[in-house]
Amino acid sequence: MDEPVTPRDIDALYAWYKAMGVTDHAVDQPTDWFDLERQIQARRQEAGVRQVSGGPKPPARPVSPVARAPTPGSQSPPAAPSAPRQPAAPRRPVPVAPDAAVMTARSQAGSATTLAELAQTLQRFDGCGLKATAKSLCFYRGAERARLMLIGEAPGREEDLAGKPFVGRAGQLLDKMLAAIGLGEADVHITNVVYWRPPGNRTPTPQEVQVCEPFLERQIALVEPEIILLLGGAAAKQLLDSQDGIMRLRGKWRDLEKGGRRIKAIATLHPAYLLRTPNAKRQAWRDLLMVEAALRLGTGQTDPTAAAK
Ligand code: URA
Numbered sequence: 191m192d193e194p195v196t197p198r199d200i201d202a203l204y205a206w207y208k209a210m211g212v213t214d215h216a217v218d219q220p221t222d223w224f225d226l227e228r229q230i231q232a233r234r235q236e237a238g239v240r241q242v243s244g245g246p247k248p249p250a251r252p253v254s255p256v257a258r259a260p261t262p263g264s265q266s267p268p269a270a271p272s273a274p275r276q277p278a279a280p281r282r283p284v285p286v287a288p289d290a291a292v293m294t295a296r297s298q299a300g301s302a303t304t305l306a307e308l309a310q311t312l313q314r315f316d317g318c319g320l321k322a323t324a325k326s327l328c329f330y331r332g333a334e335r336a337r338l339m340l341i342g343e344a345p346g347r348e349e350d351l352a353g354k355p356f357v358g359r360a361g362q363l364l365d366k367m368l369a370a371i372g373l374g375e376a377d378v379h380i381t382n383v384v385y386w387r388p389p390g391n392r393t394p395t396p397q398e399v400q401v402c403e404p405f406l407e408r409q410i411a412l413v414e415p416e417i418i419l420l421l422g423g424a425a426a427k428q429l430l431d432s433q434d435g436i437m438r439l440r441g442k443w444r445d446l447e448k449g450g451r452r453i454k455a456i457a458t459l460h461p462a463y464l465l466r467t468p469n470a471k472r473q474a475w476r477d478l479l480m481v482e483a484a485l486r487l488g489t490g491q492t493d494p495t496a497a498a499k
């Protein structure tokens with residue numbers, strides 16, 4: 191027989207959630223996973239995606255304990271299986287098949303002619319599963335047009351609350367790093383490879399990054415940066431199309447073809463990593479000096495004396 195759950199077990203579970211970075215409930219209402227599956231099927235049919243024989247398995251029962259975590263401090267027991275049905279909760283975005291979602295993203299992003307339009311398009315877009323658990327869209331902060339664009343990984347808790355990228359501790363360090371090369375928020379455009387916070391601050395999945403990519407491509411085309419600074423491994427791997435780790439990718443100039451233009455790109459260490467590993471700041475500083483030199487010299491020219499160490 192199962193051991194009874196004691197208050198100490200519950201405390202230990204909360205402590206574990208906290209240690210894993212879980213700070214919020216994912217949802218306030220229980221999810222009807224069978225209804226969700228019916229909606230996914232309906233979306234697939236609408237999108238004309240043929241189902242493979244036998245069809246996909248119904249979604250597994252909720253994997254993440256986050257979705258079901260009771261409010262810390264509340265002692266209310268989980269709802270009994272026979273509890274009466276709650277009134278229907280407001281509809282949350284329904285995930286669609288990744289390939290259909292990428293196609294939709296591409297066509298919707300391509301028709302935005304300004305960043306404001308792109309923001310509206312993102313607000314309406316339901317193809318990225320992260321939207322279901324995030325509080326807000328974190329699109330960008332800084333200038334609409336900028337010579338330097340910075341791309342990070344994903345919004346965290348502070349960003350989700352503020353609806354802007356890089357406003358938490360990592361963002362504050364980033365601002366100091368930029369100030370050290372004479373740049374302020376008005377000089378740069380800052381965003382991430384995904385626009386919604388992953389639950390518990392986990393790394394976004396390749397599918398989540400892929401589905402946001404058409405929006406990011408359009409954003410780059412509209413911002414028209416001369417230089418892109420990639421912050422951390424997730425952004426570097428995605429934009430440089432590489433499986434190498436950040437330590438190999440950082441500190442080297444690459445050419446990116448985006449929006450019909452050639453843009454200089456360089457990767458550096460993520461500010462969150464620098465907060466945990468202060469010794470690595472030396473490397474990030476070298477990368478930043480390369481960016482400063484390139485901005486000083488102008489598009490297409492990089493300081494030939496500044497090699498990655
Ligand atoms: N880390 C990121 O990569 N992006 C943010 O916006 C905040 C923290």
